[in-house]
Amino acid sequence: MAKLTIPAEEWMFSGHAACPGCGPALAMRLLLKGLGPRTIVSVPACCWTVIGTPFPTTALRVGVLDNAIEATGASISGLRAAADALGLADVTVVGFAGDGGTADIGLQALSGMLERRTDAIYAMYDNEAYMNTGVQRSGATPWGAWTTTTPVGPAARGKPEPKKDVMGIVLAHRPVYAATLSPSFPEDFDRKVELAKGLRGPRFLHIFAPCPPGWRFDSAETIALGRLATETGVFPLYEVLDGRLRITRKVSTLRPVSDYLAKQGRFQHLTPEEIARIEAQVRTDWERLLAREREDGPAPA
Amino acid sequence: MLEIRFHGRGGQGAVVASELLAQAAFLDGKMPQSFPFFGVERRGAPVTAFARIDDRPIRVRTSVTEPDVVVVLDPGLLATTPVSEGLRPGGLLLVNTRTAAEALAGPVGIRRATVDATRIALARGLGTSMMPIVNTAVLGALSRASGAVSPEALDRAIAAFVPARPDANRDAARDGYLQVRAAPAREGPSAAPAHPRPPPVPIPEGPIAFLSSESTPTAAWRTFTPVIHRERCTRCNFCWKFCPDDAIELGADGFPRLRAAFCKGCGICAAECPPKTIEMVAEA
């Protein structure tokens, strides 16, 4: 029998209300495996408000605090302050928010939390649109993607603006730790979560979270799509510890981005020229990442 | 006034069916009303929608609790949801199923009808095998079994309001109209409802929930069930690792086992299994 490569314990209950093949559900399961039972999770309005199951049930074994959509950063500052005031130093405080609740309406509270050096983890699960309300575009929706508020028609080609660089914004605050994670790479995911758990100060996790109904793909393909996102360079896996960037999933040759786009209904309308434009941007971003890694150099021994 | 309640699962088109029915009824010259129960509509999760049809403007805005007609888009719901609750005596229960209408265990005094809308939808290329879109086929069957709307009005409503593949949907509705099978009401003493109401939940002071979501199984969400063939299993545990529902457990022997109550049938385990030893099998 193969050795387990991620913790055996489960801190998420089954019976939750996520759609079949839900990336955010798997993200929560993997995150809690790494964080363990002494965790309090603050959840704003997002898919997990509903996934977490309605009263009188809850889908997590650990404590969950619901908070207003824009307030997650402040909420985890408050939980940390109370934990410290009440002598609960061993408690891990984590905010688990969607991309809309982070990149758009929650950006101010996130910035505040990072700036005041709150000792907590902020995890953004990125399904690249407002999915709980039925697929409306967010600041994290990629260029060209169809959503219900960026439809495709004779006068529109999906979202006309590029995806907001949330990691760039976060890194400008110089957090103790920031990383990109994908449930398609559970070992890399778990290592980053456990590393983050052991650090003190503000930590940020950007989690790739494919959404079968919102991105229009078959629910069986969630993991495969996540792998493609990393292998095409659309969602590179890296971490920044003490300001030093390291790519944790090396890709010697990026696969064509069309391999990733073709699987999703939200990109079906794209022309070869539009796909080429995405490809060029992905490659530029990837080169920048490689350059930053080279510049930062290896961590001191 | 005719009151109709639709039971389906997220993604099957129950809400759209209810709206299309209203559009068709309007084309018939009636005054319709349609609305969804707005709750936790997740792909695969049970959803409810309501429709009313009358000759006069409808003077009520509530859920339909005593329907004349209940339409069930997914046979799996019969086992998990009290679909026939409140059905009026002499009313109609229409179910999408392969089962013959006579074999349908409807309540006493309720007419029964069945249609294999899943087969029709797949034959017409509507939806995927994982999630066939059965609503138009079911509406065709409803038109014939209940007379709620005319088949001509349904044709026109589909042409006007179904954005994707209106022709295939119209054909599916016609197939449903032709293939629906009806059976008279069962006789005999009425039995106690098969789904007793759960005991009331104690309300704590303050909005705090303590019960595990494992008290709410999600088996009814799935259309396909993974079957794990142990002989080729290498015990790599990929199926366990990638399951968003934690619906695979590893035995002491290292072999994976399905926690069937919680599997939603997403198919990730089968897709990720390196030796391809997990097979997705259609639910009966």
Added chain:
Amino acid sequence: MARKVLSGNSAQAYAARLARVQVVSAYPITPQTSIVEKIADFVASGELPAQYVKVESEHSALQVCLSASALGARTYTATSSQGLLLMHELLHWASGMRAPIVMGVVNRAVAPPWNIGADHTDTISQRDTGWLQFYAESNQEVLDTVLEAFRLAEDPAVRLPVMVAEDAFYLSHTVEPVDVPDPAQVDRFLPPREPHAVLVPGETARLGSFTGPDRYVDFRRQLARAVREVPRTLAEVEADYARVVGRDLGGPLPTYRADDADAVLLTMGTATTTARGVVDDLRAAGRKVGLAQLRLFRPFPDDTIRQLGVSVDRLGVVDRAYTFGPSGPVATEVGAALYGVSRRPLLTSFLAGIGGRDVTPHEVRRMFDTLLSDEPPSTHWEDLEEEAAVRG
């Protein structure tokens, strides 16, 4: 007990310190700033061993208190005007979560146009958020009420957040003698918080759940029941405070020389003090006038108002705010409370002190004259009347 000369804002800070708050979070806004500065000094000097979270907005300040409260901490914040309005959504969260947060509010006018003077529009417009609201007449009352507010907020029958409001500048920046109780006295009055409906690390619970139409109404009903418990619980808390600290604040609506009065003026906040002086002067001149001070605006003390109503023929209500109805907001509520009382007084709504105008003794005297005139009006913009009168 030590007697100090303190501002209203200092009184807030001293009370928070005496209450041994565990988490404080705030964002500066004029004229609340000296509260948060004083608390910063107390934390810096070690006199208040609290977590003090300095945030990027009032919205976040309240969320910090809310989340800290959800883990069981005693929390305090303070704000004013626009800051309170920014908190609006989270005010509902706090009451719905049954979080016993205490908040000092310096009543200040709402923009536009910008104005930093005393005005009750900020707190009045939050009346439907499920918070209890007290309004203080003096800095002593500020300090005493904040301490009582913690007891009331944390009482098992109530478990609701409380605002303790003070008028901008007339209290916030006015210094006057205040008796500060000894910490040991306060400890006897206010034991540590007994957490309820909170998260416990390692235990399964979700606080603030998504709740369908089947059960949501139960939680609203609970809120209504808790609010109804306030008058009884307040009486207990005040009796205890009087016993331990030696001051009785007199319930939701203390009256002054009102027993045999032909006309009574009802005031909220600092206009009360000036009116008290005018009542004394008029009584000395043989006129039977009296005063009622509305300390508790939420929940509105209907029963007490009715008791006052049946005993007087002419009742004037002084509002330092306008609501977009027929009269001032407090007057509207008084009128509603008196509806159904067979013998009720003539009611006049006076709008006075809007946006930081002085409510002068001259003005209060004229309000009594108006009240006792042959046909008192229903609504009267007293500020503008006063200006015309002074200009002649």
